[in-house]
Amino acid sequence: MPTLTTDDGIDLYYEATGEGTPIVFVHEFAGDHRSWEPQVRHFSRRYRCITYSARGYPPSQVAPDPERYSQERWREDLRCVLDGLDLTRPHVVGLSMGAFATLHFGMRYCRQGVAARARSLTLAGCGTGAHPAVHGRFQSDARALAAGMKRDGMAHFAATYGHGPTRVQFRNKDPRGFEEAMRQLGEHSVVGSSNTMQGYQGRRPSLYELVDAIAAIDVPVFVMTGDEDEPCLEPSLLLKRAIPKAGLAVLPKSGHAINLEEPALFNRLLQEFFHQVEAGRWSARDPVAVCPSIYGPAGQPEQSNTQLPYGRP
Numbered sequence: 054m055p056t057l058t059t060d061d062g063i064d065l066y067y068e069a070t071g072e073g074t075p076i077v078f079v080h081e082f083a084g085d086h087r088s089w090e091p092q093v094r095h096f097s098r099r100y101r102c103i104t105y106s107a108r109g110y111p112p113s114q115v116a117p118d119p120e121r122y123s124q125e126r127w128r129e130d131l132r133c134v135l136d137g138l139d140l141t142r143p144h145v146v147g148l149s150m151g152a153f154a155t156l157h158f159g160m161r162y163c164r165q166g167v168a169a170r171a172r173s174l175t176l177a178g179c180g181t182g183a184h185p186a187v188h189g190r191f192q193s194d195a196r197a198l199a200a201g202m203k204r205d206g207m208a209h210f211a212a213t214y215g216h217g218p219t220r221v222q223f224r225n226k227d228p229r230g231f232e233e234a235m236r237q238l239g240e241h242s243v244v245g246s247s248n249t250m251q252g253y254q255g256r257r258p259s260l261y262e263l264v265d266a267i268a269a270i271d272v273p274v275f276v277m278t279g280d281e282d283e284p285c286l287e288p289s290l291l292l293k294r295a296i297p298k299a300g301l302a303v304l305p306k307s308g309h310a311i312n313l314e315e316p317a318l319f320n321r322l323l324q325e326f327f328h329q330v331e332a333g334r335w336s337a338r339d340p341v342a343v344c345p346s347i348y349g350p351a352g353q354p355e356q357s358n359t360q361l362p363y364g365r366p
Contacts, residue, residue, distance in 0.1 A: 054112060057137030059130050061121070066112040067105035067134065071097030074172070074331070075143035077134060078104045079151030081178065081310065082249065083215060083238050085110045091316035092146070096324070103143070105134055107151075109245025117244060122252030127154040128161060135170060142172040144327060148312055150249075152179035153257060156267070156292075164269040173330045174270070175323060177277040178309050180288025183260040185354045187284070195255035202247040210246070211239040219282045222308035230313055260288055261354065264347060267295045273335040274299040275326045279307030279314070294347035297337040300326070 056064040068086055070093050078089040086104040093102045106113040108130060109122060116122070131154050135143065147155030155174050162170035182191025202210050215235045216224065224231040260267065274296045278289040280303050293301040302322050304311050312319045329335040346352060 056113075057134065059108070059133040061126070061129075063108045063116060063121070063130070064114040065105050065108065065130065065134065067103060067138070068093075069138070070102045070104075071100055073100045075101040075103060075138075075140045076327075077131070077140065077143045077145045078102065079131060079145065079147035079154050080104070080107065080110075081149035081151055082246075082254065083220075083234070083310070084148070084151075085237065085241070087237055088148075088234070088310075088313065092312060092320060092323070095316075095320045100144075100327075103134065103138060103140070107249070109242060109249045111242055111245070115242045115245040116248070119248040119252040122248045124153065124157060124253060124257040127253060128157040131155070131158045132162065132170070142169065144173045144175070144330070145171045146175040146323065147177065147179070149178040149181065149309060150254065152176040156260075156270075159270045159272065159274070160263070160266040163272045164266070165271040169272045171272055173273040173275065173326070173335070175275040175277065175326065176289075176292060177311055177319075178279070178282055178285050179276065179292065180260060180278075180286075181284040181309075182254075182257075183288045184284075185259055185261050188259040188261075192255050195250050199247040199251035199255065202243055202250065207241050207243055207246065208239045211235045219279070219284065219309035222279065222281055222306065223310050223314040226314060234310065234313060260291060264291070264295050267292065268297070268347070270296050270298075272298065273326070273330045275323070276301045277304065277311060277319070277322065278302075279304045279309060279311050281307060282309045282311075285309070290349065291347060294344050294349075298335065299338075300335070 056066050058064055080088045086106045089104045096102050109115050145155050156176055159174045215238055276289050276292045278285045293299045304315055307315055
């Protein structure tokens with residue numbers, strides 16, 4: 054079983070398929086390395102596809118201490134994958150929690166003034182809980198979900214969280230694919246998942262607090278979201294406006310897990326992005342087209358004393 058070891062001693066399981074320019078896929082909270090199967094089958098014909106299970110997701114090692122799970126650690130685990138497999142400037146593709154890790158990787162390792170560690174970054178379904186009006190509620194809900202997993206187990210979690218308002222689109226379109234995804238979610242480690250929810254999801258900062266670092270990302274970025282993934286719509290616009298080399302695609306009638314829900318469309322859009330990047334045609338936004346504010350016409354949002362529901366992914 055292929056594994057690599059992070060710089061803090063955690064073994065991560067990975068799979069490598071195909072040959073060519075590398076693509077590293079970074080999975081969401083409800084997924085694991087298997088969640089990228091439609092992308093691996095498509096892109097491994099021309100690329101070297103790397104998938105891995107995050108710490109806490111078997112067959113990767115499950116650390117029992119929640120303090121070993123954090124936004125910074127996920128960023129560095131991604132770096133350790135690149136280092137461990139000797140990957141030179143791969144395309145990095147993240148979904149949801151994996152998109153947050155990819156974004157933070159870009160903020161540290163692809164910023165202006167440094168030699169970029171990635172060829173491009175794809176941020177799909179990025180932003181749940183990030184808006185100031187819902188950020189506090191998201192963090193408290195994450196802690197409650199972590200406690201619920203420990204109390205009720207993963208099967209119950211998959212049957213509840215897995216059927217949330219941004220996942221029913223997948224269920225309605227592809228019942229068989231949805232059933233497989235929920236079965237895999239139910240197989241996850243209670244300890245690893247609850248620690249991830251408590252240590253990473255429950256403590257990650259709001260994107261709206263990081264706009265200067267986000268704006269300094271200096272590689273091509275592709276932001277993707279479903280139009281019914283309500284928690285990610287506003288943050289996706291923020292990312293598009295803030296990052297000079299960002300493009301945005303909104304998939305119609307789609308929820309959160311867009312790589313599984315609409316695999317053909319997702320793959321086609323991603324492939325076109327890669328081709329544009331590799332041809333040197335994905336450039337920064339024309340200064341004539343720069344928007345007056347990255348926050349939109351309403352201006353910078355403020356932290357609300359009354360935290361609104363954010364719409365669980």
